[in-house]
Amino acid sequence: MLKFLLLSLIITGVWYGFRYVNRPRGGQPAPRPEARPDSQPQAPAQMRAEDMTACPVCGTYVAESTARSCGRGDCPYPAA
Incomplete structure (x- = not known):
């Protein structure tokens, strides 16, 4: 029974230790985003x-707008 009590005290101490270490800094609770029931959630910014x-020289796939030279002399893309 003593082992069980000691184990539960250790687990409780570790639990509260992690809570203490991971608490919000500055004494103020973390701000919560305000939920407005009349508003729709905003969609993330659209990416193109x-x-x-x-x-054609080395076979590496590159984005068309940001293509840079692969270092070979006969590479068709401009050097960086």
Whole structure:
């Protein structure tokens, strides 16, 4: 019975230790986002997809707008 009591005290101490270490800093609770029932959730910003093309020299796929030279002399893309 003593082992069980000691084990539960250790577990409780570790639990409260983690809670103490991970508490919000500055003494103020973390701000909660205000939920407005009349508003719709906002969609994330739209990202534009971009096609990838294979380099005719080395075969590496690169984005068309940001293609840079692979370092070979006959690479068709501009050097960085």
